[in-house]
Amino acid sequence: MTEDSLDDGTLELVGGDVVIRFTREYPNSIDDVWKALTDPERIAQWWLPFDAEITIELVAGGDYILRGKGEGMPTLSWKILRAEPPRLLEHTHLDPGVVITWRLSEHHGGCALEFTQTVPDRHVAVDNNFIVGVHTSLDRLGALLRGSPIAWDWDAMGAHQRRYARVGLATFASGEG
Secondary structure (H helix, E strand, O other): OHHHOOOEEEEEEOOOOEEEEEEEEEOOHHHHHHHHHOOOOHHHHHHOOOEEEEEEEOOOOOEEEEEEEEEEEOOOEEEEEEEOOOOOEEEOOOOOOOOEEEEEEEEOOEEEEEEEEEEEEEEHHHHHHHHHHHHHHHHHHHHOOOOOOOOOOOOHHHHHHHHHHOOOOOOOOOOOO
């Protein structure tokens, strides 16, 4: 686990939706964090647990496609809803009605990132362990921004899953609970 793993996410009810929220602070500039969120080569170093070819068109209605490399790997096709470089990126998700928003702001000479994932159904958010995957990816983003990219850590993800499951924000892995 990295030092970022202490920055747990929250799940809150907003209207009829569930909002997963993470806030992370980095010593990096907003421009550097923006590039990590939007440059395909940098996204590939932290976002997914598999190698992917990434295409992102930073305009409303633009494609955001993460095409897994190798046989049997998934392709995730999303749409950009809003792009206001270098402070706001909003896009769809594979699950219908799910929206992901990345907001960047200046903070103590660096950058604050607020991540939200709005999900219409709490059961979908919890059963799919959305908060767990995002936490793991954000740990990797922090490592990348520190100049020390790390591989996907399934053990760390399992620890996150158990911790979030104990408070009802994720499901336990099979055989646990």
